[in-house]
Amino acid sequence: xxxxxxxxxxxxxxxxxxxxxxxxxxxxxxxxxxxxxxxxxxxxxxxxxxxxxxxxxxxxxxxxxxxxxxxxxxxxxxxxxxxxxxxxxxxxxxxxxxxxxxxxxxxxxxxxxxxxxxxxxxxxxxxxxxxxxxxxxxxxxxxxxxxxxxxxxxxxxxxxxxxxxxxxxxxxxxxxxxxxxxxxxxxxxxxxxxxxxxxxxxxxxxxxxxxxxxxxxxxxxxxxxxxxxxxxxxxxxxxxxxxxxxxxxxxxxxxxxxxxxxxxxxxxxxxxxxxxxxxxxxxxxxxxxxxxxxxxxxxxxxxxxxxxxxxxxxxxxxxxxxxxxxxxxxxxxxxxxxxxxxxxxxxxxxxxxxxxxxxxxxxxxxxxxxxxxxxxxxxxxxxxxxxxxxxxxxxxxxxxxxxxxxxxxxxxxxxxxxxxxxxxxxxxxxxxxxxxxxxxxxxxxxxxxxxxxxxxxxxxxxxxxxxxxxxxxxxxxxxxxxxxxxxxxxxxxxxxxxxxxxxxxxxxxxxxxxxxxxxxxxxxxxxxxxxxxxxxxxxxxxxxxxxxxxxxxxxxxxxxxxxxxxxxxxxxxxxxxxxxxxxxxxxxxxxxxxxxxxxxxxxxxxxxxxxxxxxxxxxxxxxxxxxxxxxxxxxxxxxxxxxxxxxxxxxxxxxxxxxxxxxxxxxxxxxxxxxxxxxxxxxxxxxxxxxxxxxxxxxxxxxxxxxxxxxxxxxxxxxxxxxxxxxxxxxx
Amino acid sequence: xxxxxxxxxxxxxxxxxxxxxxxxxxxxxxxxxxxxxxxxxxxxxxxxxxxxxxxxxxxxxxxxxxxxxxxxxxxxxxxxxxxxxxxxxxxxxxxxxxxxxxxxxxxxxxxxxxxxxxxxxxxxxxxxxxxxxxxxxxxxxxxxxxxxxxxxxxxxxxxx
Numbered sequence: 101x102x103x104x105x106x107x108x109x110x111x112x113x114x115x116x117x118x119x120x121x122x123x124x125x126x127x128x129x130x131x132x133x134x135x136x137x138x139x140x141x142x143x144x145x146x147x148x149x150x151x152x153x154x155x156x157x158x159x160x161x162x163x164x165x166x167x168x169x170x171x172x173x174x175x176x177x178x179x180x181x182x183x184x185x186x187x188x189x190x191x192x193x194x195x196x197x198x199x200x201x202x203x204x205x206x207x208x209x210x211x212x213x214x215x216x217x218x219x220x221x222x223x224x225x226x227x228x229x230x231x232x233x234x235x236x237x238x239x240x241x242x243x244x245x246x247x248x249x250x251x252x253x254x255x256x257x258x259x260x261x262x263x264x265x266x267x268x269x270x271x272x273x274x275x276x277x278x279x280x281x282x283x284x285x286x287x288x289x290x291x292x293x294x295x296x297x298x299x300x301x302x303x304x305x306x307x308x309x310x311x312x313x314x315x316x317x318x319x320x321x322x323x324x325x326x327x328x329x330x331x332x333x334x335x336x337x338x339x340x341x342x343x344x345x346x347x348x349x350x351x352x353x354x355x356x357x358x359x360x361x362x363x364x365x366x367x368x369x370x371x372x373x374x375x376x377x378x379x380x381x382x383x384x385x386x387x388x389x390x391x392x393x394x395x396x397x398x399x400x401x402x403x404x405x406x407x408x409x410x411x412x413x414x415x416x417x418x419x420x421x422x423x424x425x426x427x428x429x430x431x432x433x434x435x436x437x438x439x440x441x442x443x444x445x446x447x448x449x450x451x452x453x454x455x456x457x458x459x460x461x462x463x464x465x466x467x468x469x470x471x472x473x474x475x476x477x478x479x480x481x482x483x484x485x486x487x488x489x490x491x492x493x494x495x496x497x498x499x500x501x502x503x504x505x506x507x508x509x510x511x512x513x514x515x516x517x518x519x520x521x522x523x524x525x526x527x528x529x530x531x532x533x534x535x536x537x538x539x540x541x542x543x544x545x546x547x548x549x550x551x552x553x554x555x556x557x558x559x560x561x562x563x564x565x566x567x568x569x570x571x572x573x574x575x576x577x578x579x580x581x582x583x584x585x586x587x588x589x590x591x592x593x594x595x596x597x598x599x600x601x602x603x604x605x606x607x608x609x610x611x612x613x614x615x616x617x618x619x620x621x622x623x624x625x626x627x628x629x630x631x632x633x634x635x636x637x638x639x640x641x642x643x644x645x646x647x648x649x650x651x652x653x654x655x656x657x658x659x660x661x662x663x664x665x666x667x668x669x670x671x672x673x674x675x676x677x678x679x680x681x682x683x684x685x686x687x688x689x690x691x692x693x694x695x696x697x698x699x700x701x702x703x704x705x706x707x708x709x710x711x712x713x714x715x716x717x718x719x720x721x722x723x724x725x726x727x728x729x730x731x732x733x734x735x736x737x738x739x740x741x742x743x744x745x746x747x748x749x750x751x752x753x754x755x756x757x758x759x760x761x762x763x764x765x766x767x768x769x770x771x772x773x774x775x776x777x778x779x780x781x782x783x784x785x786x787x788x789x790x791x792x793x794x795x796x797x798x799x800x801x802x803x804x805x806x807x808x809x810x811x812x813x814x815x816x817x818x819x820x821x822x823x824x825x826x827x828x829x830x831x832x
Numbered sequence: 833x834x835x836x837x838x839x840x841x842x843x844x845x846x847x848x849x850x851x852x853x854x855x856x857x858x859x860x861x862x863x864x865x866x867x868x869x870x871x872x873x874x875x876x877x878x879x880x881x882x883x884x885x886x887x888x889x890x891x892x893x894x895x896x897x898x899x900x901x902x903x904x905x906x907x908x909x910x911x912x913x914x915x916x917x918x919x920x921x922x923x924x925x926x927x928x929x930x931x932x933x934x935x936x937x938x939x940x941x942x943x944x945x946x947x948x949x950x951x952x953x954x955x956x957x958x959x960x961x962x963x964x965x966x967x968x969x970x971x972x973x974x975x976x977x978x979x980x981x982x983x984x985x986x987x988x989x990x991x992x
Contacts, residue, residue, distance in 0.1 A: 112928035115936030116920065116943060118871020118911035125870035277971050279875040279883055280937040329873070329937030330971050363876045569935025569972045723931040727977050731934065734974030757880035757969070765962040765975040 104581055104588050105721050110573045111593075114327075123283040123299045123326040124360050131285070132161065133204045134349045134359035135211045137197040138369070139189045142223035142438040142750045143237065146185055149197060152213035160210060161200035161353040168348065170315035174340050175308045178244070178405035181441065183313060183344045189218065190237065190403035191438050192751045193369040195341075200349040200357050223438035225750050227377055227400050230435035237403070238436035244401050245409035245434050247416045249488050249679050252427035257392035261383030265464045269380070269456035270816040271799075273745040273752070274373035274738070276445050277762050280329020282338060282370060283360035286346035293320030294347045299328045300339035302606035303564050303596045309340035310347055325595040328568040332735070333444030335568070336608055337406050338370045367755035371443025372745065374399040374411055374434070378419070378456035388468055388475045390425040397432040397453050402441035403750075408434040411442075413538050415449025417683045418796070420488040421457040422499060422532045423479040428488040439750035444608060446732060447795035450533060451739065455817060458529040458800030463813060472804065473503065476530050491682045496715075496778040499530055502691035505713040505774055510693040524697045524708070525809025529797035531692075534684030535782070535789030536611040539674040542666055542685070548602040549619040550663030551580060551627055553654055557647040559584070559627075560592040561620065562661070563604035565612045567595065570791055571724040572612055578721060579617045579784040583624035586643045602663060610688075610789025613720060615666060617784040622664035630662065686782050688790055690714035692733070692797040696805040700828070703821035705741050705806055707769050710798070715776040717788035722775075729794045730771045736798025738763050741806075744818045840904045845869075845913035855901035860884045862900050863910060871911035871940050875969065882968030885941035886910045892948040894967075911940035914947070922988040923947055923981070932981030934972035942968045946982045954990055956982070 114120040139146075149164065151157050165172055165184040174181040185196045197214055201207040224235050230242040238244065258264060284298035293316050300306055303323040310321045323343070328335060342359055349357040361370075381394040397419050401408035416432040465475040480499035486492055510526060536542055549563035559580060567573045573593035581588040604616045631637045636649035653660050674681040695709040712729055719725045742761045746754045754760050780786020803814050812827050841850045844867070851866055863869045863886070872895055875881035879897040886895045887909040915921050923946050926932065933939040942965065949956055949964040956964065961982045962975070970978060 108928050109931060109933065111936070112933055113920065113924075115933040115939050116924040116927045117915055118873075118940040120936050121870070122873070122937060124864075124874070278935070278937075279881060279969060279971050280873070280935070281875075328935065330935040332971070363878075571934075723977070727931045727934055727973055730974035730976045731972045732974075735971070756878060757876040758878055762969060762971065764966045764969060765978070766966040768975055770958070770979070771974050771976055 101582055102585060104578045107574055107578045107588050107721060109571065110577050110588070111567065120327045122280055122329050123285065123297060126285055126297055126326060128285065128287065128356040131356040131358055132200040132202055132349070132353055133207055134198060134200045134346055134357045135207045136195045136345060137199065137211050137214045139185060139192055139194045139196055140216070141189060141218055141220050142192045144189045144218040144220040146187055146189055146196065146216060146218055148217035150215045150217065155210050155213045159201065161349055163198040163348045163352055164196065167352060168313065171312045173312065174344065175312040176337060176406055177409060181404040181406055183341065183348070191440050192749050193440055195345065198345050198349050200353055223750060225437050225439065225747070227398050227435050230437050237438060242436045243433050244405045244436060245412055247413060247432045247679055249416065249428065249430040251488055251490060254392040254394050254427040254429045257427040258383050261391050262385050263468055264381065264383050265467055266379065266381035267460060267463060267815060269378045269459055271376045271452045271455055272818060273375050273442070273747065274445060274743055275367060275745055275760060276332040276334030278330030278332060278334055281361045281363055281366040282335065282342050284339065284343040284346040285356060285358045286343065286350035287356040288347070288350045288354060292322070294351065295322045295324065296343045296347055297324045297326045298339050298343050299335060300325055301331045301335045301566050301568060301608060303566065303598050303601070304603045305337060305606060306340050306343045307598050309344055313344050313347065314351070322597065322599050324597045325566050328566060331568040332446045333448065333608065334370060336444040336606060338443065363757065364755045367760065368751050369440050371406070371441055373445035374401065374408065374442040374449065374452065376452035378453055380456055380460045382460065382464055384464060384468065388465065388470050388478050390423055390479045392427040393420055393425050395419045395430045397430065399434040399449065399452070400437050400442060401434040402437060402439040404441045406441040407443050410538065411444065411449040414534070415453040417489065417534065417538060418450035419453035419457060421454065422481050422530055422689065424481040424485045425479070430488060437750065439747065446735065447792045448609065450792070451736070451795045451799060454531045454796045455800045458531065458797070459803060459815065462804050462807060472528055473507065476503065487683065489680050489683050495686065495781070497689065499689065499691065502689060502713045502715065502776065503528070503530060506691045506693040506711045509711040509772055509774070510695055510709060521700045522697050523700060523809040524695065525805040525807070526693065526695050527801045527804025527808055528691060528693045529801040529804065530690070531797040532687040532689050533610065533793040533796055534687050536615050536685055537609050539676060539683055542615060543668040545605045545666065547605040547616060547619060547666045548663055549604040549616050550602060550623045550661055551620065553627070553650045553660035554592070555654055557650050558590050558592050560594065562601050563616055563620070564596045564601045565604050565616045566607045568607065570728060571721065572607065574724060575613050575617060575720055576620055579620050580624045582785065583621050584628055584646065586646055590647065610791040610793065613787050614783030614789045617787065619664045619666060621784040623662045626664060627660065627662035630660065686779065686788055688714055688716045688788050688793045690793055690797055692801040694801040694805045696802060696809060698806060698809045703824045705821065705824065707737055707802055709769050710771045712771060712794065713774040713776065714793060715778050716790045717782055718777055718780045718786035719775045720785060720787045725775065725790060726773045728790055729773045732794025733771050733798040734763055734768055736795045737768060737802055739795070740799040740802040740817050741819055742767065744820055838901070840900050842903050842905060843907045845909055853900055856899045859886070859895040859898040859900055859903055863895060869910055869912050873937050873940060875937065880969070881938070882941045882945060883938050885944045885968065887944065892945055911944060914943065923950070923985040926981040926985040926988065930981040930984060931977045932973070938968060938970045942970065942978060946985065949982070950986055950989055955986055
């Protein structure tokens with residue numbers, strides 16, 4: 101089979117010429133602009149909306165909760181997140197009124213002439229206040245979801261242990277910071293219903309949200325993805341909100357309405373990575389072998405449940421790391437606070453719990469006097485051993501080899517600084533990331549993807565997976581062309597349009613190449629078999645013969661489509677009630693290493709070298725895969741030492757690029773990426789998911805290096821120069 | 833805006849352009865909304881991200897920070913002027929070859945910034961590339977592939 105592993109990004113030309121059309125690049129005749137007027141308080145009861153009489157409001161399209169024709173709830177997991185405030189306000193910045201007008205200037209002026217009469221209620225902003233029920237703001241106990249995993253008998257194991265170590269670790273909010281802000285355009289007419297174009301990851305999430313919002317049948321809502329300028333999880337659930345708002349305005353105006361967030365608004369109201377608090381208590385023997393782990397993992401969910409329970413699930417399932425231990429207990433909870441809901445961000449809970457475990461192992465190693473490498477080597481999970489959920493890992497698993505590759509590449513570059521005030525250090529993190537949905541997730545999704553032959557002999561991909569920079573178009577073109585044995589330029593990869601694309605599930609969870617790519621591989625085989633059965637191609641055929649066969653088939657029978665639906669392999673067993681079994685069909689395995697230098701006069705932390713070694717099955721397309729790993733590591737380094745979201749009254753107040761600092765080209769080292777391709781049993785051609793993996797280990801590797809450089813124990817990220825200064829002042 | 837509209841004349845992508853608009857209207861809005869050149873992107877609106885970079889009189893500037901009155905009488909060049917109808921520029925080719933564009937939203941600005949660098953220094957080292965692209969934020973790549981793209985473009989330019 102001919103491989104196209106060097107296939108260049110198929111939509112590359114439109115991107116380098118600036119002709120790719122992002123949501124704000126689209127315009128329609130007679131289109132209005134929309135704006136959102138929001139709650140100034142974190143919690144309260146809305147009594148009245150005042151419209152300043154100095155404005156002629158007849159000029160404006162005005163929408164409030166009363167105008168909603170269907171349900172005022174964004175359909176997701178738990179049905180609690182309203183499109184617009186009805187009566188109760190649960191976070192600052194919650195949408196109350198929507199306005200539309202032709203003139204953006206008039207629109208922004210008018211939005212300041214609306215005020216609210218609100219009975220303010222006390223709000224809570226921390227996990228502790230939420231657990232302690234300082235106020236009850238959600239359900240009976242503020243808890244959106246909890247999990248409990250138990251393996252062995254930890255109490256017994258702790259009783260006579262040689263050494264017990266307990267510490268708490270924290271991670272704060274992180275913003276996805278896609279460079280294209282969120283936006284949507286909606287149009288309505290009676291015949292076709294609502295059509296939405298948007299910058300989004302999951303067309304069918306938006307579709308489900310809008311059918312409920314309008315009480316429309318499925319056919320009366322159509323979602324089309326526009327070119328999407330980065331997402332990273334940030335455009336998983338929130339686009340349902342902004343699309344809903346644009347659609348409500350368009351429905352009332354009977355005109356297209358464009359709603360694009362300014363950066364400050366985007367940063368203040370859209371979802372972020374959940375802040376976390378993880379307490380780990382471990383017992384080890386004299387050699388450092390883990391005898392018991394007791395982990396309490398807590399997340400701040402914000403005001404509504406949104407995706408929190410699945411974020412918590414993934415964080416919980418990754419909390420024990422890639423280590424074998426006979427006695428493990430993990431208790432986790434995600435709590436309500438009066439902040440905008442936290443949501444999906446690449447890694448989806450795992451970067452939080454893995455940060456804690458990887459810092460903790462370094463702390464334990466230090467306290468018993470062994471190296472960070474040693475404590476990991478002793479405890480690495482091996483083929484045939486079981487995870488916290490008693491999943492037996494049955495694939496090649498050689499963490500020693502991942503570790504030694506990383507260390508050998510890292511140490512080569514290590515130099516001692518000539519300056520006394522510059523201290524250098526090395527840190528490592530070893531970890532895994534489950535590919536695809538958790539547990540029975542993929543079974544329930546039962547995704548469908550397919551391909552269709554066109555009249556001109558081209559093949560069109562039909563699926564709901566979205567391109568957002570990660571390479572969906574290129575990988576799908578590559579997989580289908582390799583399966584059919586034709587050149588990739590014959591493959592068309594249009595952005596999903598729910599009118600024709602089947603529901604292949606959301607573009608999340610490192611599942612697109614592995615799960616949907618595999619469906620396309622099957623669909624392509626199906627199409628080829630159809631042509632074989634029709635006697636139009638022999639077993640071995642040329643490209644020209646194949647294209648000709650497509651055209652003949654089309655002429656004779658009209659259409660030629662092939663779909664495939666996901667079926668969970670029989671051997672995957674998972675119990676949602678006990679949280680026992682095969683949490684993921686497979687994992688990517690990795691060891692990352694960072695070398696840092698710390699300036700003890702200015703407290704600046706610089707990452708001088710970064711090495712990332714991972715096993716990801718078949719590397720489908722090296723440059724794309726490297727791009728995923730490198731970009732994810734940059735975000736992980738940002739998570740560790742740059743990106744601090746400052747919150748007041750439950751919302752981000754450094755809501756600009758000037759004050760929220762993401763790494764620039766000058767802030768990062770060259771990132772060295774190494775792949776191992778051991779296990780090729782899963783996705784197309786044997787590929788596993790890789791998208792989220794790099795976020796998991798980069799933060800702890802950097803902070804472990806800082807700890808190594810200065811002999812300190814940072815337990816909270818982001819760890820900025822001012823945090824380092826405080827820690828060093830404290831030590832003096 | 834209660835101010836009067838004024839007439840602004842400038843050369844845009846080799847064409848004489850006259851528009852009547854408010855003097856403080858941002859160049860990016862004139863380009864995107866009035867002239868329908870949407871290759872110039874808005875990421876932050878405060879001159880931090882570089883997605884809206886254009887050339888004014890050969891200097892790289894963030895068009896979100898430039899009121900249109902300052903553009904009167906100047907020569908402006910945008911990403912739309914970068915490739916001919918038939919052939920991509922070598923920098924653009926290099927970005928495709930090296931996966932230097934992922935989501936593509938920072939790419940027009942990144943390509944203009946790379947061009948600004950290569951015009952004054954045809955053979956920059958990695959540190960010089962980092963310094964010169966530090967005003968252009970990319971959230972996707974971690975910059976490795978962008979550095980590779982600029983290096984390849986530099987080679988291609990020097991070969992010619």
